[in-house]
Amino acid sequence: MKESPGVVDLLGVLAYAELSAFARMTEDAATLAPSLTDRAALSELAVAEYAHFRLLRDQLAELGADPEEAMSPFVAALDGWHAQTAPGDWLEALVKAYVGEGIALDFYREAARRLDPPLAKLVDVVLADEGRSQFAVERVRAALEADPVAAGRLALWARRLVGEALSQGQRVAAARPELARMLVPADADDQAEISRMFARLTEEHGKRMTALGL
Incomplete structure (x- = not known):
């Protein structure tokens, strides 16, 4: 039995x-990366991202969905975001990995709140x-201690x-629309729910900026 279009969209x-x-x-x-140590560390994180991709790909197949078809509607939007936010240096790359990816993942967490427990766990x-x-x-933070002036530039980049x-x-x-309904259920007060969701997203973003010293 195939899952609902909204679930397939979210996993896709x-x-x-x-x-x-x-x-x-x-x-x-x-x-x-400015050093081999940094290159290795970021590469390890990349490997973890690929492992997550494989979990999702296998889950889509298990649900009866074609993984490539499930992903294809989102290729243009995500590729466009990456193209528009290509980092110019190492610090911008780090801020993007933490702040930029973080706000995107927060969106998915919002939708996942309405998944059945097994899929929510995944x-x-x-x-x-x-x-x-x-x-x-x-x-x-180490870079900002060495060069406090960089904080302004990185704060603008994060914004x-x-x-x-x-x-x-x-x-x-x-x-x-099926994915949108996972963010805001049909029986909810759309404007109130959207306002609450953006308040949560903004709060989490603020915590990340504080953690970075921005």
Whole structure:
């Protein structure tokens, strides 16, 4: 028996998000990491993202959905976000991995709140931090201690990342109504629920900025 379109959409967008994160982190590790230690650390995080992709791909197949078909509606939006937010240096790459990816994953957590327990557990595993926070926070804070002036530039960069992520999320939700209904159920007060959701997203974003020292 196939799952509902909304569930397949959620797992599909998550699967492509994880596959994209793997590819971007691998590229950043190779081109932007300032040391072999940093390259190895980011590569390890990329490997974790790919493991998450495989879990989602296998779950989609188990539910009777074609993984490629499930991911394809989200390729343009996610590729567009990555193209518009290509980091210019190592610190921007770290902020993107922590703040930019973080706000995107928060969206998926919101939708996952309405999944059945077994699938919700899988999404929890996929959205696990895997050390991304500690890796980014330690390096960004150390860099800001050495060069406090960089804080302004990185704060602006983080603001841009979140703005682009929210815009892409809105476009995806508008194009995939079944997925949008997982964010805001049909029987809910749309405006009130959306306001609460954005309040939660904003709160989590604020915590990340504070952690980075921005």
